[in-house]
Amino acid sequence: xxxxxxxxxxxxxxxxxxxxxxxxxxxxxxxxxxxxxxxxxxxxxxxxxxxxxxxxxxxxxxxxxxxxxxxxxxxxxxxxxxxxxxxxxxxxxxxxxxxxxxxxxxxxxxxxxxxxxxxxxxxxxxxxxxxxxxxxxxxxxxxxxxxxxxxxxxxxxxxxxxxxxxxxxxxxxxxxxxxxxxxxxxxxxxxxxxxxxxxxxxxxxxxxxxxxxxxxxxxxxxxxxxxxxxxxxxxxxxxxxxxxxxxxxxxxxxxxxxxxxxxxxxxxxxxxxxxxxxxxxxxxxxxxxxxxxxxxxxxxxxxxxxxxxxxxxxxxxxxxxxxxxxxxxxxxxxxxxxxxxxxxxxxxxxxxxxxxxxxxxxxxxxxxxxxxxxxxxxxxxxxxxxxxxxxxxxxxxxxxxxxxxxxxxxxxxxxxxxxxxxxxxxxxxxxxxxxxxxxxxxxxxxxxxxxxxxxxxxxxxxxxxxxxxxxxxxxxxxxxxxxxxxxxxxxxxxxxxxxxxxxxxxxxxxxxxxxxxxxxxxxxxxxxxxxxxxxxxxxxxxxxxxxxxxxxx
Amino acid sequence: xxxxxxxxxxxxxxxxxxxxxxxxxxxxxxxxxxxxxxxxxxxxxxxxxxxxxxxxxxxxxxxxxxxxxxxxxxxxxxxxxxxxxxxxxxxxxxxxxxxxxxxxxxxxxxxxxxxxxxxxxxxxxxxxxxxxxxxxxxxxxxxxxxxxxxxxxxxxxxxxx
Ligand code: HEM
Ligand code: SF4
Numbered sequence: 001x002x003x004x005x006x007x008x009x010x011x012x013x014x015x016x017x018x019x020x021x022x023x024x025x026x027x028x029x030x031x032x033x034x035x036x037x038x039x040x041x042x043x044x045x046x047x048x049x050x051x052x053x054x055x056x057x058x059x060x061x062x063x064x065x066x067x068x069x070x071x072x073x074x075x076x077x078x079x080x081x082x083x084x085x086x087x088x089x090x091x092x093x094x095x096x097x098x099x100x101x102x103x104x105x106x107x108x109x110x111x112x113x114x115x116x117x118x119x120x121x122x123x124x125x126x127x128x129x130x131x132x133x134x135x136x137x138x139x140x141x142x143x144x145x146x147x148x149x150x151x152x153x154x155x156x157x158x159x160x161x162x163x164x165x166x167x168x169x170x171x172x173x174x175x176x177x178x179x180x181x182x183x184x185x186x187x188x189x190x191x192x193x194x195x196x197x198x199x200x201x202x203x204x205x206x207x208x209x210x211x212x213x214x215x216x217x218x219x220x221x222x223x224x225x226x227x228x229x230x231x232x233x234x235x236x237x238x239x240x241x242x243x244x245x246x247x248x249x250x251x252x253x254x255x256x257x258x259x260x261x262x263x264x265x266x267x268x269x270x271x272x273x274x275x276x277x278x279x280x281x282x283x284x285x286x287x288x289x290x291x292x293x294x295x296x297x298x299x300x301x302x303x304x305x306x307x308x309x310x311x312x313x314x315x316x317x318x319x320x321x322x323x324x325x326x327x328x329x330x331x332x333x334x335x336x337x338x339x340x341x342x343x344x345x346x347x348x349x350x351x352x353x354x355x356x357x358x359x360x361x362x363x364x365x366x367x368x369x370x371x372x373x374x375x376x377x378x379x380x381x382x383x384x385x386x387x388x389x390x391x392x393x394x395x396x397x398x399x400x401x402x403x404x405x406x407x408x409x410x411x412x413x414x415x416x417x418x419x420x421x422x423x424x425x426x427x428x429x430x431x432x433x434x435x436x437x438x439x440x441x442x443x444x445x446x447x448x449x450x451x452x453x454x455x456x457x458x459x460x461x462x463x464x465x466x467x468x469x470x471x472x473x474x475x476x477x478x479x480x481x482x483x484x485x486x487x488x489x490x491x492x493x494x495x496x497x498x499x500x501x502x503x504x505x506x507x508x509x510x511x512x513x514x515x516x517x518x519x520x521x522x523x524x525x526x527x528x529x530x531x532x533x534x535x536x537x538x539x540x541x542x543x544x545x546x547x548x549x550x551x552x553x
Numbered sequence: 554x555x556x557x558x559x560x561x562x563x564x565x566x567x568x569x570x571x572x573x574x575x576x577x578x579x580x581x582x583x584x585x586x587x588x589x590x591x592x593x594x595x596x597x598x599x600x601x602x603x604x605x606x607x608x609x610x611x612x613x614x615x616x617x618x619x620x621x622x623x624x625x626x627x628x629x630x631x632x633x634x635x636x637x638x639x640x641x642x643x644x645x646x647x648x649x650x651x652x653x654x655x656x657x658x659x660x661x662x663x664x665x666x667x668x669x670x671x672x673x674x675x676x677x678x679x680x681x682x683x684x685x686x687x688x689x690x691x692x693x694x695x696x697x698x699x700x701x702x703x704x705x706x707x708x709x710x711x712x713x714x
Contacts, residue, residue, distance in 0.1 A: 007714055010698050018695040022665065025688075035663050038635060121635070151700040151710070157672035158644055161637025239641045240614070274649050279702045279709055286711040 001064055001371055002147045002293040004112045011155065012109045015116055019043050020102035027099065042122055042160065043105065044115030051095045053421070055118035056108060060128045060146035060170075061089030061374040065361035068372065070111040072357035078104050082353045085342060087414055087465055088167070089127050089374040090118055094421050116154055121162045123153035123235070127169045129178040130339075130375035133294060134383045136331040139190040140198055142172040144290040145227065148282065152228050159235050163242035164250035166235070167207075170200075175494070180376065182206045182214040182496035183468055185252045186234060191221060199223050204234060204264070205256030206496075208462035213253045214496040218265040225282040226272075232280060233271035237264065297369050297384050302334025305387035312391045321405040321443060322394050336387050338368075340380040340397060341404035341412070345437040348430045349415040350378030359400055367393045376465075377414055379407060410452040410519075411437045414465050418458030418475060419482070425458035427475025427482035432456055432511050439512035449519065452532045453492070468492040470533045471518060472499045473511070484511055488518070488544060489536040503545055517547045556686050558667075559655075559677040563686055567677075569605050569626060578604070585628060588612045591620055607659075610638050621646070624654055628679070631660035640673045647674035647704050664689035668696065674704035 004012070022039050025031040031039075044055035056071065075083050075093055078100045084092040096104060108114055117124055126146045133141040149168060153159070159166070169179040172190040181187030187203035200222040206215030222230050238252045241259070256264045313320035328337040340360060343349050352360070360380055364372045367389055368382035375381055380402075385393060397403035406412050413436065416422065418429030433456050440446055455469025459476075466472035472487040483505035490499030506514050521544050522535050536544070555563040568583040575594055578584045585605040586594065589612065605626030608617055621627070627646065629639035639658065646652040658670050659679035667678060667689035680686035702709040 005714065007698050007710060011696065011700070014696040014698070018692070021692060021695065030684075030688075035634065035665070039663075039665055121637075154700055155696060156701055157669035157699070157703055158640045159637070160669055161635055161640065161666075236641050236645070240638055244636055244638075279707055279712060283712065289711075 001062060001296060002059070002143075002290070008151075009109075009112070012112070012114045012116070015043075015114065015155070016102060016105045016109050019105060023098065023102050038120055038161070040101075041120030042117055043101070044118035045098070045101055046119060047423075052098050052101070054093045054096045054101060054104065054115060055086070056091040056093070056113060056115050057118050057125050058090050058113075058374050059150050060126055060132070060143055061130055061376075062143065063372055063374070064111075065364045065370045065372070067111045067113055068357050068361040068364070070107060070113065072354040072361070074104055074107050075357070076354045082351055083357065084348070084417065085350045085352065085374050085378045085380070087376050087378060087416075087463065088125055089130075089376055090125055091374070092417075094417070119165070120160075121164050121166075122160050123156065123162075123166045123168065125167075126150055126153070127167075127179055127184075127376060129171055129173055130373045130377075130379075130381045131178065131328060131337050131383065132172065132373075133297075134330050134332070134335075134337050135173050136329060137174045138172040139174060139192055140172060141291075141294050142170040142190055143294050144287070145188070145190070145200075145224075146170050147290050147293070148227065148286070149231065152231065152280075159239060162235070162239055163244045164247065164252075166238070166252065168231070177493045177496070178376070180465070180468060180492040180496075183208055183212075183465075183492060184215065186231065187215045188227075193221050197223070200227060202230070202234075205253040205261070207251050207253040208465060208467050209251065210248050210460050211251075211253065212462065212467040212498040213257065214498065215253075216256065216261045218261060218268065224287065225284075226276060228280045228282055229275050229278060230268070230272055232275060233268045236271050237267045241267070297371070299332045299335065299384070300386075302332075302386065302388075304333050305390075309387060309390065316391075318398065318405070319391060319394055321447065322398070322403050323390070324447070325405045325407045325409065326403065327390065330384070332384075334387050336385050336390060338382040338385050338390070338393065339375065339407045340382065340402045341407055342379050342402075343406060343412050343437070344401045344404050345411070345441060346434065347401075348417075348420075349413045349433050352380075356400065356402065359396075360402070363393065363396060377407075377412060379412070405443065406446055408451050408453075409446045410440050410449055410454050410471075410515075411446055412454075413437065414453070414455040414469065416457050416464035418456075418464075422458060422463075424461060425475060426460075426477040427458050427484065428508075429456045429458040429464060429473075429475055432473060432475075432484060432508055435508070435512050436515055439516065449522075450529075450531055453490075454515075455490070465492065466490070467498045468496075469499065470536065471515065476505050478505070481507075483507060486514060486518075486548075488541060489533065491533060495533075500541055502541060503549055514548055518544055521547045554683050556680045556683050557677065558680065558686055558689060561690070563683075563690065569628075571607060585626065588617060588620075605655075608642070610636055614642055617642075618646075618650060621650060621652060626655045626657060627652070628657040628659050629675075631658060631662040634661050634663045634666060640669060643670075643674040644704065665692060667693040672699065672701075672703035672705055 026036040046053040169181045169184040170188045189201040202219040203215030373381040413433040415433040419425035455465040456473040457464035457466040468490040485505040487499035569585040572584040657677040
């Protein structure tokens, strides 16, 4: 866990003072609403359907138990006692009062948290794999690189008024992409070259929203000391050439598409040659300094508990299911990574109450060295649990509704706040998620379906990542009524692709049945063990369409 | 009305006056020439005295670079405070082209942008109102530590910590 020194702390503290002054000026009528807008957005403050919405940064999804407790405390004192974990690994509160925000930020700053650049047309929170640092197959831990990017992008003077928001994600796993890097403005894949040196493959121009596009490669190997100067070059090209006449065409993806990736990368190179050797070139000392913060987890020399776990799984079917879906392999023998599910049926996906946050904080201290992560699937990860303690941890989680054994299944729905909270929504999304979860409540059935991403957004802004769900659901408005458009074949991982629309949209009531029909086609067509996405890729949309739109007889 | 911040002081103006024709250029002691007018004035006339260039975001930046030599002033006119192109323009002018003259922000920028403007190489601010100018001076230094290398601090924090 990166720990602030006096500089980091001073920046965050002074930022609170700055925002307090701006808020006071706004409340006193000395700052026009139009001008306060970008200033508050850069502190994560939207104005929403019911109240302002505050988005708190969780850099690359990593938090301490202390920070989580503070979040619980703040949500209780200034909000309604619950929070929402987002698809970009951040935390949202839906009901704070504008006047309270400076105080909230001051509280957060006391535990090294902030809301800097969590919205607005600037560089947002850099995200990564929720299992970073513990997965067996990663090139190296990506989090130091995320932290280096965080520092570079924080209050960057040149890139605070970009054409549009800008999102960066880093992945280091060699077999999977849990960070959806191809759907970010910049995606960085850590790689090794022939000389065994670590560097980055750089993708640019990915994104969701109205024009979903997978990012394209512009550099197959960027040496690590060049990371910042190269990012700076990309941002410069974007800041000058990105479109500003139409907000829906302002993302870098549109620029890269219009210009062509070759011309774009030539422009980046031209910038880069001028600054590459400059003072922003990273030093070995800095890379080493930042890395030291991510080696703080102390591992005991343990053996894998294969047999003991097998016995426990044999004795408890519920534990067995949880182990199968919610527990992942760890590079360190005797340890495991555990996903706490925030997808209990009947509760909005990604929501957690203050009591749950506090419980998770206690458990993180007891079982996982006081740290936890947020995943872009809107769950919580304990990354360093001893295998010998899995059973005890599971019992407590289960008793508190945090052990829904459905991680990665159809019921692990990614879902935006939708029409219940969001002013931009065309339709509600949470109730649709719920009705589908209820329909598929049979665990054995869910297990049998295996890995299946169901993503739901309440409008084409795509906060719920519907384009890259194996099944995507998008809320649309038809003459003032809420309807849902379904797409199939989206993939956020290594096979990065945007889903294809099935056909005309459905009412909310039809949705569980529609999903069931899609699943029926899958089950009938699959080879043994074949995942849903592979069947969709193999068969195309036709058989699904036929089934779903068949006339009842 | 003191709306100009120069050398961190509030002043009325420092003499530069926007001109709209060759005639006005000839009559002015300190002409500020809209970028689009440069061609029309021609190099012979321009060579007769020091002048400043007034650049709008929609003007051609590459052409500005070609036109820049020893002019003492370049003014970047903000069309809208949300249009951040001048931040990069100023920075490149200093960083790539070693421009040493005064770089001035003018037009629709916010006092809250003052700190970032200075950090990107701006050296004077023609604010919208006197109130704005006072606010800009008051809030400019609230955040006093920065991670990045910029035009006020040549080394990024990581080389200094
Ligand atoms: C409730 C208030 C929210 C508002 C007003 C809002 C607004 C928006 C808008 C306008 C876009 C489209 C941006 C573009 O295409 O350029 C967007 C995209 C996005 N938002 Fe939200 N959002 C909200 C909440 C959330 C939440 C709760 C999440 C996470 C669950 C989220 C995650 C995202 C993501 C991942 C994208 C897609 C990024 C991309 O286009 O590449 N947002 N949001
Ligand atoms: S997808 Fe649309 S409805 Fe959902 S949170 Fe984003 S803007 Fe709101």
